[in-house]
Amino acid sequence: MDQIVDEVWARLNAGANAGNERSPFTMLQVATIALDGAPAVRTVVLRRVSRERRSVMFHTDVRSTKVSELRRDPRVSLVGCDLDGGIQIRLHGVARIVETPSDTRAVWDSSRPRTLIVYRTPLAPATPVASPAEAHATTLAEDPDSSAGFENFCLIDVTVSSIDYLDLNPAGHRRASLVFEEGEWRGTWVAP
Numbered sequence: 001m002d003q004i005v006d007e008v009w010a011r012l013n014a015g016a017n018a019g020n021e022r023s024p025f026t027m028l029q030v031a032t033i034a035l036d037g038a039p040a041v042r043t044v045v046l047r048r049v050s051r052e053r054r055s056v057m058f059h060t061d062v063r064s065t066k067v068s069e070l071r072r073d074p075r076v077s078l079v080g081c082d083l084d085g086g087i088q089i090r091l092h093g094v095a096r097i098v099e100t101p102s103d104t105r106a107v108w109d110s111s112r113p114r115t116l117i118v119y120r121t122p123l124a125p126a127t128p129v130a131s132p133a134e135a136h137a138t139t140l141a142e143d144p145d146s147s148a149g150f151e152n153f154c155l156i157d158v159t160v161s162s163i164d165y166l167d168l169n170p171a172g173h174r175r176a177s178l179v180f181e182e183g184e185w186r187g188t189w190v191a192p
């Protein structure tokens with residue numbers, strides 16, 4: 001079971017350190033509980049992983065719906081899939097919204113400028129627009145100020161408490177249920 005824990009974190013780590021190369025776990029889907037209690041899911045880019053802290057992080061806009069949802073209920077579920085390898089990793093945990101400038105500034109400064117453009121629009125995500133061009137006009141504007149939009153930028157830091165690992169290997173499917181208890185990952189095989 002220790003091998004499975006190692007594999008999960010190695011795969012997530014590869015996802016977060018993808019650089020210019022695609023890695024199956026670079027994009028994850030994150031599920032929250034919407035304000036009306038319905039499930040809500042969307043794709044995000046996995047930015048940082050820390051096995052020691054049991055943490056996975058992504059970047060988002062503080063004005064986005066998901067942030068409002070997480071302020072109300074910080075429980076999240078994330079899923080990623082390696083289609084070629086037939087591996088699915090599901091994570092459950094609690095999200096912390098990291099928005100204090102002292103915690104976000106270094107990440108903002110080290111991010112590639114093109115990834116920060118989205119934070120520079122005055123239009124909050126989901127604001128109705130007459131046409132897509134109306135949003136482009138503000139988002140794509142060249143802004144000489146590298147701090148522009150910083151106030152809209154935040155990190156979501158998820159502390160993972162349980163993991164569901166599924167391997168659809170043709171030689172035999174395997175599924176493991178991992179829970180972090182008393183300072184360690186404890187796992188059991190379960191029927192796929």
Ligand SMILES: Cc1cc2nc3c(=O)[nH]c(=O)nc-3n(C[C@H](O)[C@H](O)[C@H](O)COP(=O)(O)O)c2cc1C
Pocket residue numbers: 027040041042043044045046058059060061064065066067125126
């Ligand atoms: C490939 C891809 C990567 C994305 N990465 C992010 C991301 O890292 N952070 C983010 O907030 N939204 C990202 N999005 C957009 C979200 O999926 C979503 O549409 C947006 O954040 C609004 O979600 P919300 O209304 O649930 O807050 C990405 C979308 C795609 C298609």
